[in-house]
Amino acid sequence: MRERRQLLNIAYRLLGSLADAEDVVQESYARWYALEPRQRDEIVSPGAWLTTVTSRICLDLLGSARVRRERYVGQWVPEPLAGGTDADPADRVTLDESVAMAFLVVLETMTPAERVAFVLHDVFRYSFAEVGRIVGRSPGACRQLASSARRRVASARVRRGPEERRAEVVRAFARAWAARDIDALIGLLDPAAVAVSDGGGLVEAAIEPIVGAERIAHGLVEIMRLVPGLVVLERTVNGQPGVVTQLDGVTATVVAFDVAGGRITRFWAVRNPEKLRAWTNVLY
Secondary structure (H helix, E strand, O other): OOOHHHHHHHHHHHHHHHHHHHHHHHHHHHHHHHHHHHHHHHHHOHHHHHHHHHHHHHHHHHHHHHHHHHHOOOOOOOOOOOOOOOHHHHHHOOOOOOHHHHHHHHHOOOOOHHHHHHHHHOOOOHHHHHHHHHHOOOOHHHHHHHHHHHHHHHHHHHOOHHHHHHHHHHHHHHHHOOOOOOHHHHEEEEEEEEEEEOOOOOOOOOOOOOOOOOHHHHHOOOHHOOOOOOOOEEEEEEEEHHHHEEOOOEEEEEEEEEEEEOOEEEEEEEEOOOHHHHHOOOOO
16 A cells, blocks of 8 residues: 555556546556455565556556547646645645646647656656566667657746746736736736636636737636636645635636746636546635
């Protein structure tokens, strides 16, 4: 059971969903306990066995997830990690740069094999020989997969400012949004900023990304006008400064940001209630 946290960390980064990650880890343990006692005794490293099984299940799921996401209504955004819950995700998923929303979104552009090879090697430091045994490919092939994935990450990476400055920008954004201050919002957004909203067809959300500071700012203020009583709160999202909106005490939206040069370049607003279940128990 000491391996559970490591397995959950791997599965969340591979799948972008805490709920799916927990299901995968549960399935891995079910397969472990389905073995005969003699078979378990023959396994030299239970941790390595569980990691292999977890990674292979994730690899299979990533293939089917591509098909499901092609049918998904609107934009698909990874499930945001909540903080301050009764069962704090920090106890389950390590909150570092590899769970930042911007990073997870780049992972979504990779092929399943690239994603598994990159996450296992570059994030969790498994050797290519170990990765090869897990994914059923040669170490050389896994090295090429990770290299290709690394180029995707490098091409998407922007120059980010200090963490303190990013927090200041997000805090100012939350205040400007709550105050319906269009000019302040425009000033905080990069002129070419992109807003991505994920409602999954279950709640109202923009189907396509919205581009441009003025369009985004006017849209945000319109939301406040149409939904009286909406509360904007500063919260940590995936280990970084973020924003949450609540209506009648229920979390309606979780927003993660990418900030560069003192301005917001991109943000992801998750509205799909199925992805916000972990936020219903957040203690504010």
